[in-house]
Amino acid sequence: MSVPTLRVYNTLSRSLEVFEPQEPGKVRLYVCGMTTYDYCHIGHARAMLSFDLVVRYLRWRGFEVTYVRNYTDVDDKIIDRAAELGEDPLALSDRFCRALDDDLAAMGLVLPEVQPKVSQHVPHILAITQQLVDKGHAYAAGGDVYFSVQSFPSYGKLSGKKVDELIAGERVEVRDTKRHPADFALWKGAKPGEIAWESPWGPGRPGWHIECSAMAMEYLGETFDIHGGGIDLVFPHHENEIAQSECANGHGPYARYWMHNGHLTILASSAEEADESGFVKMSKSLGNSLTIRAIMEQVPAEVLRLLYMESHYRSPLPFSAERLAEATGSLDRLYVAKEQAEELSARPIGDKPEVIAKELGDDGQALYTLAKGFRARFQAAMDQDFNSAQVVGDLFELSRAINRLANDKRAKKRAEPLMRLALEAFTISAQVLGIGGATPADFFEELKHKRLKALGLAVETVEAKLNERAQARADKDWARADAVRAELEALGVLVMDTATGARWRMRVG
């Protein structure tokens, strides 16, 4: 038997690697956070959720994780937006930092140990810049300071780009002040009226990439384990981070494993955006973004989580209203099963699950096998580059086994030990995927509440109709009862008659 190993896809090597942290048992992780000039959209949420999964799993796996995620609060876009609104740039970014905090908290993300901001790390940034100038890797030009890509022979090792080919690219910003078109600003001289800090090269502010190097190294050291971010950051952002950091330090590696999440894509809204597949990346510049808060008004946060966890974090994820509705139904299904399991495990009967499994025949054995093996299968799947999709599939199989047993009147009475075992799977899932941890009743309530609100319906309206229907049913006036049910359905309310009275839920989509 080999020791179970965690394998991680490393963008640097374009392959799955066995994960071994620099210091055994401890993981230092840096994730590129958001530039806070607006509300975050559900594409950003995917990045956040992807690394939330990574952090939670590493911890579940026994690693001690130091998680750093920054806010980029000094940036051209922030400055532009602030100027537009006549607001102080730092006040504006602070406002959106807090909005982001609210969004992420609502989604139940674990909090990083450190959440540094660029504006609080300018001295360190200047120190690194000075170091790079001193070592001949950077040069001042005008009020700016540029990093010289030609001074770093392995420039391009992350993205697979070659410096020579970047010259040819017409898309590289051409400025006379730069020695090479691909050189990038470490420090940008301030234009009149712009937010600025003093520096040996005059007043200015940090360039885009340097802040992550400064913050990552400040909290995690010159070499740390994992650096994460969206796939779009590979070039130039992460490539540049490597260059400037390894040159400043005089050694590599900067980050040992580079992890990148795939994009959320969305059906193109306009013809000129549309291509063969019809799906394009969600981004603010394409004007097709849906904010996290807008989605969370419609459905519980866990729905988004399930939707994301159903795909592997590196795959592109086509988002649509239909898929959101589908995920809502799927999550509902999981909670129906969980509720069954909770109800049937309420009263302990004191028998061992394996004994009960035998007693209850095939269905009992099936649930026992699925529930007992869940932890091992979970780890095997997650060890393979965080394969949450496989885990979700397993959860559905388990749910079906729970429901099957719960349908059997005789088995019901004896199922407690098995149901208890099955609920452990939900606990694991809740800990790591953040799915299935709520009390079913709470989940159903939240879903109802959000759907009603989205549709502008009052609970009282629904309840009045339900009462009316209950009366009609009591009178055995089926025509009347069905008519009321049809009215409710027209409103999006689905009614389910149970032994303990009618229950209802909101249709989604």
Added chain:
RNA sequence: GGCGACGUAGCCAAGUGGUAAGGCAAUGGUUUGCAAAACCAUGUACCACCGGUUCAAAUCCGGUCGUCGCCUCCA
């Protein structure tokens, strides 16, 4: 054009060389006053295409086509 990723049933989606999880949708059934939910049953997916390696490939290699991403701000 360069670099990278991907191409699995109507849709979404796992798959760590040994003959394909799961979800949605659909059809039939059990259940129900009728429904809904749940359960059962039903899908031969030429695993994009063409070659190659192997006793054995969706899985490895090469080529072709297609899609997406990056090469400009971007999670």
